[in-house]
C-alpha cells in the first residue's frame with residue numbers, strides 16, 4: 001500500500017513536495033443541495049438517461065478545456081458548498097437505488113442489495129457530481145491513502161455502474177482523470193511524462209472556506225515513489241467500455257479525450273533502446289504497488305498495454321494526428337502479440353523444452369534466445385504444471401523468466417484476445433486443474449506461489465506486509481472475481497465462475513468485504529486488510545451482473561484480430 005498523501009497543512013515541511021502540490025492544487029466548492037439531491041429511483045431498464053449528461057458535460061468541459069490547453073500551475077474553482085468531503089470515513093452518502101441487476105434473474109442474492117448499498121456509500125463527489133469511489137470505507141483503521149479514488153480500483157466500480165445503466169459517474173471520472181493528467185507532475189527536481197495518469201486522487205473539503213481541494217498522487221507520495229503505469233491503460237479501457245455500453249461516442253470523440261489518449265500512447269510507444277516490444281517497468285508500478293520482483297516486463301502491464309492499444313485503436317480519430325498513432329499501434333500490436341504469445345507462454349511441453357535448453361547460444365539460429373539457464377527453473381514449476389493447461393508467466397527478460405502465475409495479466413490476456421483461443425482455453429484448464437492452489441477457499445490468488453525465506457528477503461526487501469501467502473505475495477483478492485468471471489464467460493465456462501462465486505458468497509459479506517485474504521488457501525482475513533474495500537464489493541457486483549446477463553461481456557472483451565491469427569499460424573519460429 002502506498003504511503004499516505006501529506007495533508008495540505010503539512011506541505012510546507014517538505015519543500016520538494018510543496019512545489020509539486022502547489023502545482024497540482026485545485027480548489028472548488030461543492031453545492032450542498034447537489035450532493036443531497038441525487039436521483040435514487042431505480043433506472044429505466046431500456047433507457048439510458050441522457051438528459052443530465054449534456055449539462056454535466058458542459059460543466060466538466062469548462063473545467064477540462066483550459067487545463068488541457070494551458071497547463072496552469074494552479075487552478076481555482078469556486079462554487080457553493082457545505083458538504084464535507086474530507087474525512088472520507090464518511091464520504092458523501094447517497095441512499096440506495098434499487099439495483100437493476102437481478103430484476104429478471106432467479107437469483108436475488110441478499111448480498112447484491114448490500115453490495116449496492118456499500119458501493120454507493122463509497123461514491124466521492126466533487127462539485128456536487130460523483131467522480132469516483134474511494135478505495136475503502138473502513139472507519140476502524142487508519143485511512144492512509146485508502147480514502148482516495150484509485151484509478152485501478154475504480155475499474156470494477158465503473159463496470160458495475162455501466163452495467164446498471166448509470167454512466168454519469170463513469171463519464172465524470174474519465175473527465176476528472178483527464179484533467180489531472182494535464183497537471184504538471186514532479187518528483188523532486190524531475191518532471192514526469194505529460195501523459196502519465198495519477199494512481200489516485202482525493203477531494204478535500206475546507207469547511208471554513210466551504211471549498212474543495214483536489215490532490216492527486218502520480219507516484220510522488222507512493223511507497224517507493226513509483227508512477228503507476230497501469231492507470232493510463234485502465235483509463236483508455238474504461239473509456240472504451242463507456243462508449244461501447246452507452247453507444248455515446250461523443251465523449252471519446254472530444255478533442256480532449258483524443259489528446260489524452262495520444263499523450264498516453266506517446267509515453268508507451270516511444271522508441272528507445274528496447275529490443276523487445278514489451279514495456280520496461282519499475283517494480284510496484286501496477287496493482288502490485290510494492291516491491292515484489294515484478295520489475296522488467298511484468299505480464300500485468302503487458303496485457304493491459306495490449307488491451308489499451310486495441311481499445312485506443314477503436315476510438316482514435318484519424319484526423320488531428322490520430323492516423324499516425326493508429327499505424328504505430330498496428331505495428332506494436334503485431335509485435336507485442338507475437339512476443340508474448342511465443343516467449344511468455346508456458347505449458348508442459350515448453351517446460352520440458354526449457355529444461356533441455358543449451359546455454360551460450362549465439363546468432364539467429366539460437367533456440368534459447370534469452371539465454372535462460374535451465375537450473376533457474378524453480379522446483380515448484382515441475383509439479384505445478386499440469387499436462388493439460390498453460391499460462392503466461394510473470395516476466396521474460398535476458399536470462400530471467402519469472403515463472404510465477406499472476407491472475408490479472410492472464411485474465412486480461414484472455415479478455416483482450418492477446419491469448420489465442422487455444423491459449424485462452426489452456427489458461428482456464430490450468431485454473432481448473434490447479435483449483436486449490438489458485439482459487440482455494442476464497443478467490444483468487446493474485447500470484448502463485450508465495451516467495452518465502454531467503455528469496456522473500458532478497459526480492460521484497462524484507463517487506464513485512466508481503467510475507468508469504470499474504471497481500472501481494474500469494475494473497476487472495478476477492479476483487480479478481482470479476483476478471484475470472486469475464487474470462488470464464490468468454491471461454492464458455494460459466495460453471496467455473498459459478499463455483500468461485502459460491503465461495504465468495506459464503507464469506508465475503510459476513511467478513512465485512514475485506515481487501516484480501518491470507519494463507520495458502522486464502523482462508524484467513526488478511527493481516528492488514530481493510531474492510532469494506534470498494535473493489536471487493538464492485539468486483540462481486542460485476543461478476544454477478546455478468547453471470548446474469550453475459551452480454552455485458554461486450555464492454556470488457558475484445559475479439560481476436562484475424563491478421564494476427566494468420567501471422568502466428570504461419571510463423572516458423574512460433575513455439576506452440
Ligand code: GLC
Nearest residue numbers: 001002135150153287288289
Ligand atoms: C493497495 C493495492 C493497490 C490498490 C490500493 C488501493 O495499495 O496494492 O493495488 O490500488 O491498495 O486499494
